[in-house]
């Protein structure tokens with residue numbers, strides 16, 4: 001099977017790309033501004049380049065991981081967010097439909113406000129910020145194109161490919177614990193359901209192999225606040241508990257709004273996602289292996 005991964009220079013895309021490459025697939029990947037050897041450069045804001053790449057590769061399946069993911073940046077540049085997250089997704093969906101390519105669109109739990117948790121796949125989306133709205137419009141574009149596709153909604157992802165990765169929760173916290181050891185304060189109000197990119201990649205592969213269509217929720221089951229998650233990271237990496245303090249009065253109305261508790265329920269597949277302690281231990285092993 002020939003698989004094209006967009007955003008293969010990003011956190012999830014890189015993991016999907018490398019995990020699939022280790023198996024019996026022919027895998028191709030795109031990057032944007034971050035040139036990485038072996039990846040094809042593409043600008044998602046230029047629809048013609050997307051068509052050219054897909055015609056050249058002629059994949060059987062396309063995994064669309066690329067997106068504008070910075071919530072603040074999306075709020076500040078709505079047109080660019082819409083161009084990358086909605087218009088490029090619409091273009092890719094139409095091309096896939098025309099060329100009979102199976103598509104996986106990576107959406108987000110941010111399509112929900114978090115006011116009405118828990119959410120099953122068919123619940124009405126009600127995003128509360130630009131990022132979430134553009135991800136929802138991306139989903140609508142996939143559906144409107146009538147392409148043979150699955151839409152996956154992951155919760156917050158953590159993981160490790162290498163030092164070139166963007167800073168995820170774990171690596172950001174480790175950096176802060178080293179640089180400002182006694183002033184690390186973490187949100188103890190919002191609930192998160194972190195998942196490991198390795199598990200996301202594996203479950204995307206499952207969807208491709210089973211040619212599933214529809215919406216799929218990717219989430220761990222037990223909620224943690226960033227503070228609780230941070231304590232697990234701290235103890236796993238050998239930091240003292242006192243180095244991390246909870247913020248119990250976080251301003252949840254700070255702009256741009258972020259959902260307080262999006263609990264996603266998977267009624268479709270019974271996916272397996274590691275819980276947070278195991279997720280952090282795997283990241284530690286992966287970081288140590290690269291040192």
Ligand SMILES: NC(=O)c1ccc[n+]([C@@H]2O[C@H](COP(=O)([O-])OP(=O)(O)OC[C@H]3O[C@@H](n4cnc5c(N)ncnc54)[C@H](OP(=O)(O)O)[C@@H]3O)[C@@H](O)[C@H]2O)c1
Pocket residue numbers: 006007008009010011012013030031032033034035042043044045064065066067068069070084106107108109135153154155156157158166
């Ligand atoms: N991270 C999370 O916690 C999370 C949670 C839920 C859903 N998601 C979704 O999961 C997917 C992957 O997220 P991620 O965190 O792995 O993303 P990421 O690390 O921010 O990477 C984004 C990818 O998109 C590419 N890209 C962005 N703008 C582009 C453009 N104009 N032209 C071409 N490529 C462009 C980037 O390329 P360059 O870096 O080379 O420019 C990069 O490869 C996204 O769809 C995101 O919405 C993420």
